[in-house]
Amino acid sequence: MLLPAFILLTSITFATASHADYGYYPKGSNPTLYDSSEDSIVQLDETTFNDTVFCNADENCPSYVVEFYSDWCGHCRSYASLYKNLAKDLRGWSKVVKVAAINCADPFNENTCKANGILFFPYLKYFPRNSSDTFYGVKLRPYQSVAEMRDQITQVIMQDYAINHFEDWPTFDVLGDISTYGELWSGASESADHMAIVFESDPSAFVGAQLLLDLTKYNDKLLARRCLKGHPLVDALHITDFPTLAVFRRGDRTPVLVAELRRLLLSELEEFLHATDEETKNPSFAIGKNKTNSCFENPEKCKPLYYVSETDMLKAMRYSLFREVARNGGPLVGANLSALYSFVDILANNFPTVTLDTTNNDTELPLSNSPRAVSVFAHMRDFLDAHGLEEALSVDDWQSEFVRAEEQFENPFPISADWDHCKGSTPQYRGYTCGLWTTFHALTVSAYKTGQNDLTFRPLPILQSIRDYVLSFFGCEHCRKHFQKMTTRTFKMEAQVRTTEDTYLYLWRAHNIVNARLKGRDTEDPKFLKYQFPPMFLCPDCQDGNGRMNNAEVQSYVLEYYSRIRPVRNGTTTA
Ligand SMILES: Cc1cc2nc3c(=O)[nH]c(=O)nc-3n(C[C@H](O)[C@H](O)[C@H](O)COP(=O)(O)OP(=O)(O)OC[C@H]3O[C@@H](n4cnc5c(N)ncnc54)[C@H](O)[C@@H]3O)c2cc1C
Ligand SMILES: *[C@@H]1O[C@H](CO)[C@@H](O)[C@H](O)[C@H]1NC(C)=O
Ligand SMILES: *[C@@H]1O[C@H](CO)[C@@H](O)[C@H](O)[C@H]1NC(C)=O
Ligand SMILES: *[C@@H]1O[C@H](CO)[C@@H](O)[C@H](O)[C@H]1NC(C)=O
Ligand SMILES: *[C@@H]1O[C@H](CO)[C@@H](O)[C@H](O)[C@H]1NC(C)=O
């Protein structure tokens, strides 16, 4: 009696055993914590676990991160939303690793959970690509943030790569000695006509490896590699900020795109590659729409994170005037030359050079570097004046004059300092674009303060000059398009700006429109959510309970916020 039953059972298992992928509905009787039609999670069960996770016969198998959970466990339920976000975030890495889950509370899966030695829930394991047995699973820590989980998973993937060097995985090894541009392309597939190189300063950081993983979905079109600070290529390309991404077209020695690496630029790169696959049309790794962090419960913890930093503004202006202006290599001529002229003029006249000293009755205190930066701006304006706006100016001439002016005024731009208020919780977030907004606001506030007592002051020109500059030089193309549409059509500057206060209030409103649009996107730093500014935790009186703004309060808050500027720190002072 026993023997035939055993044979029957085994043959059923074999007959139904199969490979599971996204969208597979697991067998069993308990409810699951995930939704196969919505979540980017491979839901496994007794019949699919071994065939999916241990599939070394199939060359295209990825590695797996598996969550062993129990549907009734409170911890697992609260962990589920993070795990879903993680899965969305890593969806683009699916050629290398897939995120999976199995419900161990379901009696149907008992054998698999037992075989994997699951001690408690949730229990996370990484199974290297060619694992053939439960033995190869590596325990992972269930961190409470997507960023930490991402880093941990990157680390195990790189360890896996260090041993196995799978040829169809990204080349995680950093670029070694090369003597020709041609050598850079070794290992590129025939169809790859672009190469992305991530330049990093810290070999143990994960930014570069993560970008390589983000780009694996394009590996038929694009070869991606890492290169460390100190490599001759860094000097050859004049790269001074890290991490930076450079994109080359096959056959060209000059990169078509050089940009500081942020999530924003990844989406830019995707548009650049004219990606056509589903994932980019319908950004599936955008994180949930109503993220919250603890700022509202704990205002005192967040308040100190919000301030205007002299370092951020100077870094952003250096990057903008020196790098962005020269990015496409073409000559400055016509509209872009005028835009540049009028922007450096605005900078020379309005860039703040003082801050309010809170320890001394709000008297004005000079900033440490900005007065010298203003001398550079004025010098560059005069240089353009002398050159004239009729004739083209080469970007090389612009850059060398800039360097001369910087030296003359004792290098006011803190190039090697880290971002200050604008520092992201990880290097993928914030940085330059935050510094740019900050500078724009500070310029308009400063212009307002000098203009409010001047009957001849007109608010529009400074705003138009900021707009023209963005439209001519801001390297994020889709941002530029949105900004153009907003400032010329949907929230038209010329129609909105009437009073002197509108000098800075227009930009405050426009920025809030952008914040509302970007809320919940994958460029949003989880530690700096896209609030309507100023959020309640900064200014309790600025909004009523329904999010309606109280204009009088907002005005004095914004004026003060952009008048109190934290000076460049130099190691000894943090005033
Ligand atoms: C002109 C422009 C257009 C952009 N368009 C896009 C786009 O289309 N898509 C995209 O993904 N990214 C876009 N960006 C980038 C994006 O707006 C953010 O800069 C980026 O996501 C980094 O956000 P952050 O958290 O550092 O805050 P940011 O939005 O950069 O803000 C910087 C700081 O300004 C202050 N602040 C915030 N809101 C206001 C306000 N309303 N008034 C006054 N001060 C405020 C806060 O202190 C904040 O930390 C654009 C940037 C610029 C400069
Ligand atoms: C995976 O394959 C590589 C060779 O491709 C081999 O060296 C390694 O031992 C294998 N690892 C496992 C866990 O089987
Ligand atoms: C899956 O493999 C493990 C060994 O790695 C084994 O113990 C278990 O019985 C297998 N499960 C099934 C359903 O074949
Ligand atoms: C997020 O929004 C959804 C629906 O809009 C709601 O069901 C859910 O409870 C919200 N989550 C949080 C944490 O507010
Ligand atoms: C400026 O505009 C000209 C003509 O439209 C264009 O050829 C050139 O590339 C632009 N230069 C820069 C630096 O954007």
Ligand SMILES: *[C@@H]1O[C@H](CO)[C@@H](O)[C@H](O)[C@H]1NC(C)=O
């Ligand atoms: C600070 O300013 C207030 C009002 O302007 C004034 O009454 C007070 O004396 C000042 N205090 C100091 C220390 O200057």
Ligand SMILES: *[C@@H]1O[C@H](CO)[C@@H](O)[C@H](O)[C@H]1NC(C)=O
């Ligand atoms: C740094 O700050 C100290 C104290 O204010 C000052 O004496 C010193 O000159 C500063 N150093 C630089 C490099 O600016």
